Amino acid sequence: MPETNPILDQLIEANTGFVHALALRLAPAPGLAEDIAQQVFLEFIAKAAQWDLTQDIKPLLAGMTRNVARRCWRDKTREMPEQMRQLAEHIRELAAAATEDSNWHGQEEKKALHQCLEKLPEKSKKLVELHYYLDLTSVAIARQMEVNADAVRRALFRLREHLRKCIRVMLARS
């Protein structure tokens, strides 16, 4: 297990971003990249004795990520209604074809986001809390407040845009 092998710990830590970013492109659905990354590392740890840890493990992790992502994506979309599956498959194809390398967020982004969250007006913080902390969907939030779900969706979308801009500003300035 991780706590018993510091080399393994370091390798996992160093490659967490790589696996997450690849998983996101291979299976662009909410929450799936994190599930895939966790499963990849669980499998990697389980078979750790087989790997030569002195070599670059990125190709190995990339292969494992592809396999796990394929499996997870299949599970995720298997029983979707047809229209939703078509949409999901289209997004996956476009994401897989996207050539630019995306990096997963690191500590700097986390620090920046934390500061941006602190800058939010109190009411916006509450929306973040409802959606990201209590895991309520915009439909659930709208139902509780008896308003149109589309209004909540737009509010969440714009809030996220603001936060992303804010992170960029913070990183550029630091």
Add this chain to the structure above:
Amino acid sequence: MPVHDMNQSANQNEVETLTQGYLEGSLTPSESPRLLALLKEDPARVKLILANLQTDALIKEVVDQSDWVVRTSTAAALSADEILPAILIEEIDFSALSASVETLAQPNLPAPQRWRVPSRRTWLLMAACIAILLSIAFLLLSPLESTPRVASVADAQTTVERAGQTLAASKGMRFASGDVLKTDTNGTAAINFGREQTQIELAANTELKILDWKKSKRFELQAGEIKATVARQRWFRAMVVITPQAKVTVLGTEFVLSATTNLTRLEVRKGQVRLMRQSDGKAVQVAAGSYAIAAAGSELAALPITGKVLREVWRHVQGSEVHDLRLQPGFPDRPDELGFLAALETLKETNDTFGVRLRGYLIPDETDDYTFIVSANGAVALWLSEDESPENRVRIAQASAGAQSSEATVRASFNATQRQSAPVRLERGRRYYFEVLYVHGAGQGDPALKVAWTRPGHEAEEIPSECLAPFITERGAKR
């Protein structure tokens, strides 16, 4: 506003609304084609989706790991007036943000000619910087603190032993490191961890010692049984439960663990758990739908859980054939009822129209050529996979609603050829995914369903429960 601008604005609103729906998983089937069309119109929009998915993961991670959330507020306490106008109208104060960052950075200021006593404002700024740095350091370096508390107690005799004293356990009571929570013959109790979605339920006659939770959650199950639903734990901070015979390590899953003086049994409902035998250090990964036992003289291996099957029910199905169930709103993801049964049974207490899906794995106890027979008062179809993957299932037997049978006929006869599969070769001990869909329509009398198998030289018999294992998804507990 010009018509062109209005259209553009409406289009932008639509993109935002639908994209947000996809990102949070609330997009409906009827909305999907529109988002698909918008993406085909401008494929670059997929980059926005990817960026947003990543931002969501970042926000969630930071919100989950930090304490900035206003904990006292609840969803129920908020109204539309409190949130929406503010979100839609208020902008984040970027000018203030930029100014404050510029104030912090200042790399190009000319070097001072001589040292001057800093102004009060400078002192305040320095103090603010130090406070921010300390806060960040605290957030990054401090352990995950989510103090366990008693979530529920079902009996007054449930106690907490603390430093040699015995205290009555009560709801909301905070645990200290080293506490032992004990339930008696009639008692049950549950522990939760603040905002984390982890819960541990103690069955009767259980003793659980809380060792630690600051770096990682560590418990000692001294006797009895616990059922745990564990939210995904932080990297390298897996939850650990120690029993007299074993050590159980988990990152995020749902499992039942029981311990007696001579054996430990682990049953995994979701995810994957590692069980290590204390006596020799041998370990096994136990996946969803499997169990393992750590005991002297017992082989340490993950074995499938048998004796149960997953039943999902959809009420008020429009129609009486199997394909009508497949067209039912809520099928296949949102059944009206869900539970585990010991046999392949339908609902019996109603004459209403409904559909049932039974899912699980067949684990034959002998290698042979098996023939399957379905008999029902209603429509029924049986799918079987060549392995444990639901993807490889094929329909091997069916009976339509037209071929109605009375319950007595269903119970007595298995001869109708249209309800019988061709012989299928199954190997002993292997898991084969199966699925039964049954629809009971209006005016069809009492619901009845029977699924049986036979093999050369043997009578037809209902599939024994020890050859059935429930279908369990591999997904983690939270999300």
